[in-house]
Amino acid sequence: MTAQLPGWKSLPPGAVITRPGSTVEYKTHDWRTLRPVIDQERCIRCRLCWLYCPEGTIIELDKPYTTKAGRKYTRTYEINYDYCKGCGICAQECPAKAIKMIEEVR
Amino acid sequence: MAGKKKLPLSGNTAIAYAAKAADVDVISAYPITPQTTIVEKLAEFVANGELNAEVIHVESEHSALSAAVGASAAGARVFTASSSQGIALMYEIMFIASSMRLPIVMAMATRALSAPINIWNDHGDFMAASDTGWVMMMAHTNQEAHDDVILAYKIAEHPDVLLPVITAIDGYFMSHTIEPVEPIEREEALKFIPKKVTWRVLDPDNPVTMGPLGTPEWYYEFKRQQHEAMKKAREVFDEATKEFEKTFGRNYEPVEYFMMDDAEYALVAMGSVAGNVKAYIVREARKRGIKLGLIRVKLFRPFPAEEIAEVISNLKAVGVIDRALAFGSSYGGPLYGDTLSAAYIRGIDTPIVNFVAGLGGRPVTFHDIKTMVDATLALDGKTRKDVPKEPYFIGVRE
Amino acid sequence: MSTKPKIPTIWDIPREELFAPGHRMCQGCGAAILMRHITKALGKDAIIVEATGCVEVTTTVYPQTAWKHPWLHIAFENAAAGASGVEAAIKALKRKGVIPKDKKVKVVAIGGDGGTFDIGLQALSGMLERGHNVLYIVYDNEAYMNTGIQRSGATPYKAWTTTTPVGKVWRGEWRPKKDIMGIVLAHRVPYAATVNPAYITDLYMKVRKAVEIEGPTFIHAFSPCTPGWRIDPALTVTVARLAVQTGVWINYEVENGEFRVTTPVSRRKPVRDYLKLQGRFRHLTEEEIAEIQRMVDEEVERINRLVGKTVIGPVVK
Ligand SMILES: Cc1ncc(C[n+]2csc(CCOP(=O)(O)OP(=O)(O)O)c2C)c(N)n1
Ligand code: SF4
Ligand code: SF4
Ligand code: SF4
């Protein structure tokens, strides 16, 4: 396990981490047993799921979307499943009931 | 640089003058006898505008060192000072300061550890710090105490070292005793130790994370680095003292040898008791034809094992004076432990005996030194197998 | 006089994340929500000093960090002291011209309830009393979570923890929560506030304010903990909201001595609604719930008296 890791001679002193935000390298998707799925048709773009997600893994995109009923939105909320731990807060808080927690199949 | 003005300074004041000359940016310390007058003097310098520094009036020594770590991590040249219970309260953060590789300098006016509470001098506090990963020096004169602070920053901030440094003096015997000292001026000090941040610092424009969690895959490598940094500290000490001599005309070695050229016997000691031993050698031993010398350990961490073993190898018998006790250890006094292993690990057969003396400010008298010398001489012709397995407790009532 | 900045709306919260995913905080961790929005509100010109605890260990597993701010952890009880040192260094280095005088840097200390109410209280008091320009934020999950849910001075009355277990003799914690805001306010700090992760715009406004105000400022953040409180991870925000709706938690701020409730509640829900979602209160009897209700009523009354009118209304079933 440790043989491939850098040795003491090449590590910076004092265990300083010089790469801010580098936990992005560590994917937490396998913590998940349930997967949130956003129904873009039902979503009213209220931002609450984005607000409350503990992982910050709901992404707010300036991506226009038009519903079948013709309602136009300038933004879209999408889930980056790399980090979603499947807590279900987004589904719980969604006022439009647009997020469903479905069983994760791997 | 000879012929410069000397001032009558106590050990503590001499240290404060040096911190001023080093233009420290942050002073974070808590009062404790016998260290207190160091920070009082520094406060006076800052109050009078003679030193441009932030003084943090922390509410404990734990916070004193924690704030020092914070300030150093933010790129400041930091100074602190403490003694005894203060060192004990700092203990947790001492390991962290060295492991985070922050070049903090701490002056220590050594004092006995409680209980019973005792404000007088021994090396209990100093020795308690001996495995915390700090470079450790102990001075023997007030001039040396002054110079050590300047040397300390030179060593601490060296990019190959980046370790905190303790510069110690004996409480009262030195901290409150006045001697003539030639202070180094700010300008010449800063030529010797320019203000240059050689370590990673906290800066929003270049954010780093300091003090992370080290799992078993990583922790050990950082400890191995600290071991190496200590070895580097020795190299840098040698370079720094050479440059110091060239600049300021005063020479320091990791070990001071007194009348060792022709010596057959020696006492090993640290701090002010070395002065008593020197006086004894000159006034008594040598007059009686005893070829006795003194090995004074100045640099305690990293321990100058090589030179101590070398000098011991030529002697008939050696006595080590400890002013602290390592309770329950296989040796007795901590300085003895280091001296023994330095010699015996190198196969040297000289008998080395341990004396524990002067605990809690108990004076170490001429008579005590005579007792120690006699016990050392009694090992003449013996080998290490014949050494008493228990230290001699000198000056204690039975 | 309290400054009344424009109350932010949800759309004022910056999109940019300053707290990266990939951290190891539990599913549904309330502190994770707090950290996301605290870092957003701080903006990038801040240095964070963190106490040992859940947030610290889960976000900085070497060689990776979730933080995009300069960040320092020293030990458990000394975030306030470490932050004092950082702030003093910046002050000295600015005065000496090493750091540009106009460079904006706010020092922020973050600690858990254990690191703040208990072991770090002395360092906190020192920092507040000395007047350092530091914002101290405590995320209060009401126990020592990092070491496995032991009680702290912040653990509420009757809560189960691993060191206040429910047995034949003990019924969970037997002391009410320590009044940390009272302790902080006794230091006459220019600004102190409580925040709750269900009310992010309120939190955002208060962190912004606390950053702008010179001197020591303090924020007490409610922080639901899924394993520690034995709650369904999906209910973290629900439980946080219920704490406010029942009066168990009151969002307020004290600016230069002026007290203001920022989330008025006209009709309170019974505390039972809050307690019943949490396994740590599962053992409570009707009498015990009634006792807790009385305690909350008293606190609500005290707050209303302080404000001089009814900002938190009566319980309406
Ligand atoms: C001096 C010291 N004592 C004890 C510990 C062990 N310890 C680490 S974190 C912690 C509890 C932290 O509790 P809190 O501050 O509430 O933060 P939380 O983990 O709940 O987020 C304890 C007891 C320590 N690291 N240092
Ligand atoms: S389930 Fe939890 S982690 Fe996943 S997107 Fe929703 S709130 Fe975020
Ligand atoms: S909470 Fe629901 S409605 Fe609101 S943005 Fe998210 S998915 Fe859309
Ligand atoms: S134990 Fe509680 S506070 Fe700690 S990470 Fe998990 S949910 Fe968050």
Ligand SMILES: [Mg+2]
């Ligand atoms: Mg806690």
